[in-house]
Every structure is written in structure tokens, then in C-alpha cells.
Amino acid sequence: MSPVIGFVGTGNMGTAIIRGLTGRGSLEFCGTDLNRDKLAELKRDCGLEPLATPNDVAQRSDYIVLAVKPQHLRPVLQDMSGHLTEAKCLVSIAAGIPVARLREWSGNACPVVRVMPNTPALVGAGVSAICLDDPRLSEAQKRQVQDLFTAVGAVHVLPETLFDAFTAVVGSGPAYVFYFMEALVESAVYLGLPRTQATDMVLGLLTGSGKLAAESGEHLSVLREMVTSPAGTTIRALVHMDRQAVRAAIIDAVETSYKRSIELGK
Ligand SMILES: NC(=O)C1=CN([C@@H]2O[C@H](COP(=O)(O)OP(=O)(O)OC[C@H]3O[C@@H](n4cnc5c(N)ncnc54)[C@H](O)[C@@H]3O)[C@@H](O)[C@H]2O)C=CC1
Ligand SMILES: O=C(O)[C@@H]1CCC=N1
Incomplete structure (x- = not known):
């Protein structure tokens, strides 16, 4: 039964x-x-x-x-x-x-x-x-x-x-991913792309990049380097993110979520 x-x-x-x-x-x-x-x-x-x-x-x-x-x-x-x-x-x-x-x-x-x-x-x-x-x-x-x-x-x-x-990384994780996607759509709209098309493009970007990461067997850093041409467009954006301490901000945000999970159990 x-x-x-x-x-x-x-x-x-x-x-x-x-x-x-x-x-x-x-x-x-x-x-x-x-x-x-x-x-x-x-x-x-x-x-x-x-x-x-x-x-x-x-x-x-x-x-x-x-x-x-x-x-x-x-x-x-x-x-x-x-x-x-x-x-x-x-x-x-x-x-x-x-x-x-x-x-x-x-x-x-x-x-x-x-x-x-x-x-x-x-x-x-x-x-x-x-x-x-x-x-x-x-x-x-x-x-x-x-x-x-x-x-x-x-x-x-x-x-x-x-x-x-x-919980902090994966349970809450979809919200971080959708937040990042929203930010990318906004930047596309800011630069003149129509919103509907921009949303489709960003969806394709996320699913395509996830599939590549899952199927290529390559380390994430290698995949990122494949996109990053010397003196090209990508390195400009990545250096800007590093100057703004985006990676540290993400780590701090996830740590805050982790602490909230511990607090809920008290
Ligand atoms: N939303 C998410 O992404 C995730 C949520 N969780 C956990 O899942 C649980 C539910 O979260 P959500 O679905 O987001 O919340 P929600 O607020 O969407 O759903 C909770 C439901 O419980 C019902 N409810 C409250 N008291 C009740 C009672 N006495 N009898 C019957 N129904 C009652 C509410 O009417 C509501 O529909 C939470 O404990 C959360 O920590 C875990 C992983 C991911
Ligand atoms: O935000 C929350 O508390 C729940 C738990 C993980 C995802 N959503």
C-alpha cells in the first residue's frame, strides 16, 4: 500500500x-x-x-x-x-x-x-x-x-x-539568484534593451551558465577566465565588482542569514 x-x-x-x-x-x-x-x-x-x-x-x-x-x-x-x-x-x-x-x-x-x-x-x-x-x-x-x-x-x-x-546558502539561495537576475534585467533596460526580451535573455544566461558549469567539469574560475579577455569588456566589470567588494558583501550577507537560522532555533 x-x-x-x-x-x-x-x-x-x-x-x-x-x-x-x-x-x-x-x-x-x-x-x-x-x-x-x-x-x-x-x-x-x-x-x-x-x-x-x-x-x-x-x-x-x-x-x-x-x-x-x-x-x-x-x-x-x-x-x-x-x-x-x-x-x-x-x-x-x-x-x-x-x-x-x-x-x-x-x-x-x-x-x-x-x-x-x-x-x-x-x-x-x-x-x-x-x-x-x-x-x-x-x-x-x-x-x-x-x-x-x-x-x-x-x-x-x-x-x-x-x-x-x-539553509543560508541553498535554502535561501533561490532568492539571491532571482535578485541577481533582477539586477541584470534592470541593467539591460538601463542600457536600452526592451524589458521582455531582456528578461528572456537573462533567463537564458542563467540556465546556460548553470548547464555549462554542471556539464563541462571545469572549475568555476576556469569558466570565468574563459569569458575574460585581456583589456576586454568583462574584466572592466569584474574589477569594478572587486573594487566594490561584491564577493565580500555576498559572504557577509550569507553569514547574516546563517546567524538568523541559528537564532530561529533558540
Ligand atoms: N519558502 C522557502 O523557500 C522555504 C521555506 N522553508 C520553510 O518552510 C516553512 C514554510 O515556509 P513558506 O512555505 O515559505 O511559508 P508560507 O507562509 O508560504 O506557508 C505557511 C503556511 O502555513 C499555514 N499555517 C500557519 N499556521 C497553520 C496552522 N496552525 N494550521 C495549518 N496551516 C497553518 C499558513 O496559512 C501558510 O499557508 C517554513 O518553516 C520555512 O522555514 C524551507 C525551505 C525553503
Ligand atoms: O526565508 C526563510 O526563512 C526560508 C528558509 C529558507 C528559505 N526561506
Whole structure:
């Protein structure tokens, strides 16, 4: 029998995972959200069974994906703890919240997996970190959770000590990439290119460069040097970025995100 995957919270990330998983294997979905329109939409598009409360999801599911904001997680878990049994498995995608806290809030009722996905899961191109440190997890549960996230992209099994770093770089990462893309589109428009065409061009630039980096086997520095002609156009822009300490600013920004992830877990 196929396992029932239940979602508590079907906002941006919950929806990305549900939509990404739809049509990939024989899974049954159920879920709840304060936003009933969202549930109706997911019922129509993905066959998700809408349920009234997190407790209903806990009762109905084998795997319960916790996809509410970290600040809302504690009452949800405390409330549902009476409906959890040893055979079920909690899967939390909440940024910052450690396994120890998840176990405490759920009354140690069942094994817990911590996952940090990212939004490209929506199109099957996510990158997720999975923490399988809870010793109560069965081999079948470990496999099932890895399979779930492999169906929507790449999976890295990581110790929990590296989760805040992964969150800051990869969980939040799509926002940095879209921010950079927006800046490139604005510069194209500034220089006279039509906005729609500029957006298409920048999309092609990002997907093409990502594909080249993934498929060429070359180091990123070599790929950058291939573009950078002596006394050419590219070196002018790169030297300007170095003078503006853009690389250091990016490292500092990611460190700020890392510190926020740690703060959310306190
Ligand atoms: N958005 C992203 O790129 C990523 C988010 N995450 C994590 O995923 C979790 C969800 O984030 P988003 O989807 O961005 O937030 P969101 O705000 O889009 O979705 C949260 C959903 O939870 C629902 N909700 C809140 N309290 C509820 C309750 N008591 N019962 C049922 N539903 C309830 C809300 O109505 C909302 O639809 C967070 O913990 C976040 O840290 C993790 C990785 C990436
Ligand atoms: O911004 C956030 O807190 C969440 C976690 C990773 C991506 N979005």
C-alpha cells in the first residue's frame, strides 16, 4: 500500500513540494492549511485530500510534513502530539528548528527527520539537505523520506551541525539568484534593451551558465577566465565588482542569514 504523505501548511514551500511530487509515483496526499482556497486548489490540481486540522493530518498520515513558519510550529506540534504513534514519521522543513526541539515539542512520540528544501522543487530541480540523525528512524522511513525529496531534485544527507550553513546558502539561495537576475534585467533596460526580451535573455544566461558549469567539469574560475579577455569588456566589470567588494558583501550577507537560522532555533 502506498504511504500517506500529509502536509501541515500548504504555503510557498508546502505547495512547491506537493506540486513537484504530483504524478511521480503512487503517493497519497492529504493536507491542511488555514487558507482553505489553497487546499481546494491543491485538491483540484494534485488530488490532495483536504483536512480540517493538523490533528486530522497526524491521524491520517504515515509521514507528516511540517511546512508552517518556524514561529508557528510549537503549538501545532504540541497540539498534534496525542495523535502521533511510533510508526509515524515527522518531517520538518522549518528553518532553524533542531531535531531535539522537534522531539521535545512532539512529546517524543515518533521519529523525526529534518529537511531543508528549496523552491525549485516545484519544477523537479530542488536541492535538499536531509538530517537522518534520529536513531529511532527505521531504514524504510529513511529510504522513503530520501525518495520523496529525490523525486523533486537532488538530496544531500547532512549532519545537523551543517544545517544552518546549508539553509543560508541553498535554502535561501533561490532568492539571491532571482535578485541577481533582477539586477541584470534592470541593467539591460538601463542600457536600452526592451524589458521582455531582456528578461528572456537573462533567463537564458542563467540556465546556460548553470548547464555549462554542471556539464563541462571545469572549475568555476576556469569558466570565468574563459569569458575574460585581456583589456576586454568583462574584466572592466569584474574589477569594478572587486573594487566594490561584491564577493565580500555576498559572504557577509550569507553569514547574516546563517546567524538568523541559528537564532530561529533558540
Ligand atoms: N519558502 C522557502 O523557500 C522555504 C521555506 N522553508 C520553510 O518552510 C516553512 C514554510 O515556509 P513558506 O512555505 O515559505 O511559508 P508560507 O507562509 O508560504 O506557508 C505557511 C503556511 O502555513 C499555514 N499555517 C500557519 N499556521 C497553520 C496552522 N496552525 N494550521 C495549518 N496551516 C497553518 C499558513 O496559512 C501558510 O499557508 C517554513 O518553516 C520555512 O522555514 C524551507 C525551505 C525553503
Ligand atoms: O526565508 C526563510 O526563512 C526560508 C528558509 C529558507 C528559505 N526561506
